[in-house]
Amino acid sequence: MDREKILAERFEEHRDRLRAIAYRMLGSLSEAEDAVQETWLKAARADTTDVENLAGWLTTVVGRVCLDMLRSRKARDEDLLEERDTEPKVRIFRRVDPEEEALLADSVGNAMLVVLDALSPAERLAFVLHDVFSVPFADIAPIVERSPETTQRLASRARRRVRGKSGSDDGDRLRRYRAVEAFLRAAREGEFEELLSLLDPNVSFSQDAAARLFGTGADLVGAQAVAEQFSGSAYLARPVLLDGEAGVVVAPRGKVLLVMKMKFVGDRIAEIHAIAGKDELSEVELRVL
Known part of the structure; x- marks a missing residue:
């Protein structure tokens, strides 16, 4: 069994988690699929022989891909919900199903997606990875190019904006x-x-x-x-x-x-x-x- 086939099988084991991360980051199943596909292409081009924690490595890659997509979206100030015109060279995922996207949106909560959309890209990434997927701040920090302490503050600020402060009422x-x-x-x-x-x-x-x-x-x-x-x-x-x-x-x-x-x-x-x-x-x- 060649290296790429082995890697593809291992990648497939992590696909659902990677897509869940990308969906919460991007709010669109088509964009999430594109982000996961880009993560696969990066993994296929990289030498992962010595990677001991593939799940953590893939989380870092998909996080960076999503962060770049969010920054590009805000910089261009345009909607990126349309499907890509060309198919990637390697595609191991299903096409986007509108019913599947509706179910996924319902499971995440449209209200949550709305609030996440108001965060900055770095805040959104720090909050999603840490609060939703329990990724340590030390692992998130290199993705957002901040120190772990600053990354923790990003997540705290996002948490306050998402959930507010507790009170007597x-x-x-x-x-x-x-x-x-x-x-x-x-x-x-x-x-x-x-x-x-x-x-x-x-x-x-x-x-x-x-x-x-x-x-x-x-x-x-x-x-x-x-x-x-x-x-x-x-x-x-x-x-x-x-x-x-x-x-x-x-x-x-x-x-x-x-x-x-x-x-x-x-x-x-x-x-x-x-x-x-x-x-x-x-x-x-x-x-x-």
Whole structure:
């Protein structure tokens, strides 16, 4: 068995983990596949005979590839979601399946992808590798060209932006977040009575002009009317923290289209305000719980 075939078999053992890292870094399955493919090409060209920890070596390579892609994306300020025009010389992976990407996005959480997209490339890499994949800071530091101490600060800063700071109201916030989760689940499954139980009797639903373009209907008042509006819908909606409070984001493939801010009376939803205007969305701080 020749060297490249042996390496390909060993590489295949690490493919899922490499793709998971690349997907969280890039937010696109097609780009993640390209990053993993580029990692394979680099591995095939390199002399890995003396590499004792191939998993760690491949993690470093895919991290650098993703970091370069993120920096290039930001420098050009353009979307890199389109498929490549040419096939790589060596391709050992499946083509991108839209359904597979939807499942992967759902497993990661669109809200998480949205928040990660707001980080700098170095912050995103430090956070993803350390907090999600438990890579030591000493191994991440050479990738971002920082000291381990500076890399740790990058991850800490990213963590604060992603998850926020804990506080005395975390218990109340968690209950409201769970109420939003239950509301969206009941909406998707058409559980009308459950929707009513989660809404304040005098709940109101309003929206900005941009949100109306999504066909969300007129402004409404009353639990019955709001429950009817949402029953059987909300398939793309996910719970998130908006300006520190439980709310909803609609973000296919991590790209924000609409958010819904919510206010509560006790543990019941008393106000829902849909926002889709670009200026308004840019001012909303999104975090995950």
